[in-house]
Amino acid sequence: LFSVAPARRAPRVLLRDAVSRHAEGGLPPASAQRLLVEAASQALEKFEYQPQEQCFLALLRLRCAASGASAAVAVEEGLLERLLSGRSAAQLAEAMQSQDKAARKEAKQAARSAQARLKAAEGVFELGGSKHGLAVFELPRDG
Numbered sequence: 132l133f134s135v136a137p138a139r140r141a142p143r144v145l146l147r148d149a150v151s152r153h154a155e156g157g158l159p160p161a162s163a164q165r166l167l168v169e170a171a172s173q174a175l176e177k178f179e180y181q182p183q184e185q186c187f188l189a190l191l192r193l194r195c196a197a198s199g200a201s202a203a204v205a206v207e208e209g210l211l212e213r214l215l216s217g218r219s220a221a222q223l224a225e226a227m228q229s230q231d232k233a234a235r236k237e238a239k240q241a242a243r244s245a246q247a248r249l250k251a252a253e254g255v256f257e258l259g260g261s262k263h264g265l266a267v268f269e270l271p272r273d274g
Contacts, residue, residue: 141165141257146195149258150202150265158260165268170195171253175246176203180224187211187220191249191267193256205263206249210270214245 141164144152149166158164170193177190189206208220215223218241226238254271 141167143167143169143255145198145200146170146193146202147198147200150200153258153260153265158258158265160260160262162260165257165259168193168195168256168258169197169254170256172250173201175250178242178246178249180220182224185219185221185224187215187223188263189249191252193267202265204258205261205266207259207261207266207268210268211245214248216241216244 144166146168149158149168152158152166158166173192173194175189176192177188179188180186181188186208187206189211190203191206192201192203194201212219218226218238223238223241226234227242229235229238248270252270256267256271257269258265259268260266
């Protein structure tokens with residue numbers, strides 16, 4: 132029999148407290164530490180391919196209704212890959228440059244779908260530290 136350790140419950144905090152904790156070094160990039168923040172996406176401020184790192188850099192502006200605070204946070208690479216139908220940033224960038232019109236269309240649709248999902252997110256976000264700063268690791272569940 133396999134036993135599964137119970138999932139640790141991340142603490143729920145206000146967005147401004149998550150930003151402060153990250154700024155003070157409380158959420159280092161390689162750490163598994165996470166915080167839960169209730170917020171709404173206000174805008175997708177950046178969604179661009181970084182060829183030198185072979186990753187997308189996505190910045191999402193979140194707003195916390197409880198405190199009125201807002202902050203731009205990165206979107207963690209694994210979450211972006213899941214939103215892009217399992218494609219890595221390099222794979223998506225390659226498909227967007229493909230000579231195959233159908234491959235380009237499919238890649239662009241995956242990117243538009245990911246962007247729409249990020250822009251519409253509202254509820255409890257899971258935040259943590261990343262190489263791009265404070266980042267969203269999980270979006271709120273639908274419904």
